[in-house]
Every structure is written in structure tokens, then in C-alpha cells.
Amino acid sequence: MIKNTLIQAVEVGAKELTRFFNGTFTIASKSSINDLVTEADHASEKAIIGLIQSQFPDHFILSEETGEMASLSDTKWIIDPIDGTINFANGIPICCVSIGVEHKGEMILGSVYNPFMNELYFAEKGQGATLNGRPIKVSNKDSILHSCLVTGFPYQYLDSENGPLQVFEKLVRKAIPVRRLGSAALDLCWTAAGRFDGFYEHKLQAWDSAAGFLMVEEAGGKVTDLMGNAYNPYQPGIIATNGFIHDQLLSVVNGGSL
Numbered sequence: 001m002i003k004n005t006l007i008q009a010v011e012v013g014a015k016e017l018t019r020f021f022n023g024t025f026t027i028a029s030k031s032s033i034n035d036l037v038t039e040a041d042h043a044s045e046k047a048i049i050g051l052i053q054s055q056f057p058d059h060f061i062l063s064e065e066t067g068e069m070a071s072l073s074d075t076k077w078i079i080d081p082i083d084g085t086i087n088f089a090n091g092i093p094i095c096c097v098s099i100g101v102e103h104k105g106e107m108i109l110g111s112v113y114n115p116f117m118n119e120l121y122f123a124e125k126g127q128g129a130t131l132n133g134r135p136i137k138v139s140n141k142d143s144i145l146h147s148c149l150v151t152g153f154p155y156q157y158l159d160s161e162n163g164p165l166q167v168f169e170k171l172v173r174k175a176i177p178v179r180r181l182g183s184a185a186l187d188l189c190w191t192a193a194g195r196f197d198g199f200y201e202h203k204l205q206a207w208d209s210a211a212g213f214l215m216v217e218e219a220g221g222k223v224t225d226l227m228g229n230a231y232n233p234y235q236p237g238i239i240a241t242n243g244f245i246h247d248q249l250l251s252v253v254n255g256g257s258l
Helices: 002-020 039-055 085-089 164-172 184-192 206-218 246-253
Strands: 027-029 036-038 060-063 067-069 075-083 096-103 106-114 119-124 128-131 149-151 198-201 222-224 238-241
Touching: 002 039, 002 075, 002 096, 002 106, 002 119, 036 039, 036 085, 039 060, 039 075, 039 096, 060 206, 075 085, 075 184, 075 206, 096 184, 096 206, 106 184, 106 206, 119 184, 119 206, 128 206, 149 164, 149 184, 164 246, 184 198, 184 206, 184 238, 198 246, 206 222, 206 238, 222 246, 238 246
Parallel strands: 060 075, 149 198
Antiparallel strands: 027 036, 060 067, 075 096, 096 106, 106 119, 119 128, 198 238, 222 238
């Protein structure tokens, strides 16, 4: 039943995205001038939470705009009502609804839906990942020099050793294509689907990656933190790859040469 509710939840959220897209809506800033929240974010979140609570009123909810709606339940819903809000606000259809379901500290379900491309991603722990109901798998490239990568940059850039710009420069100076789509959830899904060979980012929130990292793992890929440790969405850094180039990308992110 949770699986059905999850699919329904990303669908009702996506209906709000399509209702507002390219229309007139309010926009506000959060942590910085370009960290945006729109009227559509709030509408999507309200629809999603309302649906979940109608079926599982005791479950824990963590959502980007509302924050924690804590409970004693072992099941937590981790919600990003619009991942890629800047894209959405500018009429760029690379954005989505992303929801992960965690049970006793383990991510068990995830779904990401981009209604503008008609792409519904779903993953279940131990059962694989799908795109519109069809199984997806990561790519099989084994050289980072021949890979197509994707990344993102934080809204508030903090200079640090081997920071986002330093890693990006190192890769592009070797003519490695590194894309920036503006939606971490879709970056992860497209890695799971084999469109990208790897994804890295230095600063994410749990709602950005909760569904997507499970997607990559269930599609046969590998996901760690920036130091190569087992990944959990409550710390900021992530490296997600097809597995074959993981150690190579991990080395570059930590100062290694190409």
C-alpha cells in the first residue's frame, strides 16, 4: 500500500507543477537571493502531504518547505515538492517531484516524476529501478576520461580545498563533459538510467537525494559520500556512479590527478 501511495503522491505533486508552469505565481528567496521557493512549491507540498496523511496519518514527514512533522513512526517520507525550483521558475522543464520512503533508517522506496518529460522513476529496495515501468540500468563505461558526468553547485559557495569549482576545472581541462542540469534528483535518475556515468555534488539536503540515490543503487550503480563511505542522505556530499568509474571520480574529488 505504501508503494501505491508513493506513486499517487508524486502524481498529485506533479499536477501542481503543471498547473503553475509558465503561468503567474509568487516567488520568494530563502537562504540566498537565488535559493527560491514559489507558490507552486507550497501547493505541491500541500497536496503531497495531504495525500500521505490521509492514508498514513502517523508517519514521520520531512519536507523541504515545511521541515519535520515528527512522530514515533518507524516510517519517514522525505519530500522535495519541486527539485529544480530555479528551472521551474524560469520555465525550464528540467524539474520534478522527488519522494523517498525510509523505514527504520533504511531507504526502501523512492520515486521521482518529471511530468514535462513524462518520466516517472521508481525504485524499491532489492527490487530494482524503473522508468515508466521499464527496468533501467547504469552505464558500463569504465574510464572517467570517456565518461559524461553531471554536477551541481551550492547556492552559498564556501571556498574549500577541492571545492566544487576546483573539481569542475580539473575535469573540464581534460575535456571531460560535465553537465549541470539544476536538479540533483534528476541527475541521479539519469545516472541510474545510464545517460550519465557519474554524478557528484558537495552540498545537498536529504530531500534532494533520498529517492535518487536509491534509484542509482537499484540500477546497479554505486553511491558513497565524498570520502567513499557508505552514503546516507543526512550528510551533504555525494558521489554516484555506474560503479566502474567510482574510484576514479572519488580520487579526483579528493585532489587526485587525471
